[in-house]
Amino acid sequence: MGWKTLDDKDLTGKIVLTRVDINVPMKDGVVTDSTRIDRIIPTVRDILAKGGKPVLMAHYGRPKGQVVPEMSLEPLVPALAEAFGVPVHFASDCIGAPAKKAVSGLPEGAVLLLENTRFHPGEEQNDAKFAASLAALGEIYCNDAFSAAHRAHASTEGIARLLPSCAGRGMAAELGALEAALGQPKRPVVAVVGGAKVSTKLDLLGNLVTKVDHLVIGGGMANTFLAAQGINVGKSLAEHDMTDTARDILTKAETAGCEIILPTDIVVAREFKAGAENETLPADACPADAMILDAGPDTVAKINATFGNCKTLIWNGPLGAFEIAPFDSATNAAAARAAELSANGALISVAGGGDTVSALNKAGAADRFTYISTAGGAFLEWMEGKTLPGVAALGG
Template identity: 70%
Template sequence: MAWKTLDDMELDGKVVLCRVDINVPVKDGAVTDDTRIRRIVPTVKDIVAAGGKPVLLAHFGRPKGERVPDMSLAIVRPALEAALDLPVSFAEDCIGAPAKQAVAALEPGQVLLLENTRYHAEETRNEPMFAASLAALGDVYCNDAFSAAHRAHGSTEGIARLLPSCAGRLMQAELSALEAALGAPERPVVAVVGGAKVSTKLDLLGNLVAKVNHLVIGGGMANTFLAAQGVDVGKSLAEHEMADTAREILAKAEDAGCEIVLPRDIVVAREFAANAANETVEVNACPSDAMILDAGPETVAYIQGVIENARTLIMNGPLGVFEMEPFQKGTFAMLDVIAGQTGAGSLTSVAGGGDTVAAINASGHGEDFTYISTAGGAFLEWMEGKTLPGVAALEG
């Protein structure tokens, strides 16, 4: 762990510039889901408890360097105050006189929210002068926005080079979880990767086969691999043009000693609809007018056995069309075992990605993983083995 945490910093009497992700959904002028806001509470509270003055840096939407009224962070201030149970003041800019005056007026026990950093085009261009203008407002920089760490922006990368820097509690938890899952994991390691397209996850698959013992492939991606092996997948979603690539990944996995787990039996239907008439058949018996919508019970039982013998699991994607009855059965049955093994202390389980989190929540296991990342692109790039600029900057 080359990066520092809040525990390594002297915060008493210091202005702490804290990059957070509070890019939350809003409807009719009110926040509709405050999950991201609630997740920054430990960091802000710990800064206040240590005598520091938290000044929050954040983006909201994509204003592309323009002042777009609908993308003002002022809209999240009431939800911030409610979550933090602390007074939150607001500055109409993140640099210059409005920001300086608001920082100077900040009292101990108060929080300051600065206006949308992306109102300035220099933010996304990571221009040194803009980063310096941000840094001039504070004494310490704390990055608690792992979800923005894959962007080399002024408020995520540039400023970290100019001030004593550390990870916030959410960033610390995310990095620790990912290190446990892929950096120095307990073996055997299982990765579950699903989704529609192989083409969007080539880097991910290529990185994982060299790092995990078992790679479970589900969803439309599995159909592409089956088709590449000569299996007729009927009208299933599949990227037939990716056949050569799929075969290359299979060969790479074999060389690395990684078992790729593909469906052995499948649940098929002739229409893509909830409660469509369906049947379970062997993987090589998909009717030409049907589509594969879930893994079959034999496949799920095999996956469950792999998970029961594993010590570490990382998940990015479901096994089937979990949004529709009854094609969620395979994914949910797998999640039951992951949750059980995690609860028993036998498995470290880390998951991330929009569909993945939705599937976990729909199965009722939202509290049963070791760690669930809401970081989206940053989580995926970490799994792909890429360097995240916001993290690298903390490592100095």
């Protein structure tokens, strides 16, 4: 473990510059999903309990280095105050006189929120001068924004090289979960990778076949792999120009001793709508005018049996068109089995990335997984085996 936590730092009387992810959905100035705010509560409360003064840095939206009033963080103050149970002050800029004045006037037991870091072009450019302006505000840097850790920005990477640094509670929990899943996992390991396109997950698949014992491929991606094996997939979503690549991945998996699990039976329909007339067929029997929209029950039985024989599960992406019934059946059934095994302590399950969280929530399984990552790009890049700048910088 090359990174330190809040427990390694003396925070008494110290200004703790804390990078958080509060890029939350809002409507009419009100937060509609507080998940990301809830995740930073332990870090903020622990800094306060250890005698530190939390000064929060965050981005919101994509203002591209310009001041965009609609992307101000100020409307988040009431939601943050309610979540933390302490007063939350606001600075109209993240650097310069407004920030310095707000920091110097911050009373003990209160939190300060700085304005959107992306209002300055130096943030995304990881500009040394801008990073130094941020660092000048505090004495310790704490990163609790794993979801932004794949970005080498001033508030995630540059500042970490200028101040004593550590991981916040959420960041530490995420890194611990990921290390348990791919770093030093309990074997056998199974990964589920779904989604529409092979082309967006090439690095991911290429890395996983060398790291896991079983790889379940679902969603539109599975259709591309079936097509690569000469199977007619009808009007299904598939990348026919990626079949050579799919065959390369199959060969690489065989060489690495990784079992690839593809659908052996399929659920097909002529139209993609809720309750559409459908039928279950062998994987090689898709009619020319039909679409494959889900994996069938035999495939689910195979997946669930594999889960039962494994110690660790990594999940990214649904097995079918989970957004509408009945094409959510395979995802729901497999998620329920993974959740059951996890709750019983038989399986360490880590899931994350895009539609994954939505799919597992819809299946009613998310709360029983060992760890659910709310990070999108950072989670995927970690699964791809890439170094995350915001993590690598947390050395001291």
